[in-house]
Amino acid sequence: MRIELTDAQMADLGDLLRGALSDLSSEIAATDNPAYRDGLRARRASLEGVLAQLGSGVNA
Numbered sequence: 001m002r003i004e005l006t007d008a009q010m011a012d013l014g015d016l017l018r019g020a021l022s023d024l025s026s027e028i029a030a031t032d033n034p035a036y037r038d039g040l041r042a043r044r045a046s047l048e049g050v051l052a053q054l055g056s057g058v059n060a
Contacts (some may be wrong), residue, residue: 004021010054014054017050017054021048021051024043024044024047026042027040028044
C-alpha cells in the first residue's frame with residue numbers, strides 16, 4: 001500500500017509514532033507476562049519500521 005502525506009502530516013505521524021514507541025518501552029519494562037512482552041516488542045519493531053520509512057521527512 002502506498003499513501004501520500006504532506007510534510008505537516010508526516011511530522012504529525014512521526015510525533016505520534018515516537019510517543020507510542022516511548023509508551024511501549026515503558027509498558028514493556030513494566031510487564032511481567034513474557035508472552036505479552038513479546039507482543040509489545042513485536043509491535044514496537046513494527047512501529048519503528050514505519051517511522052524509519054518516513055525517513056528524513058520527519059524531524060527527530
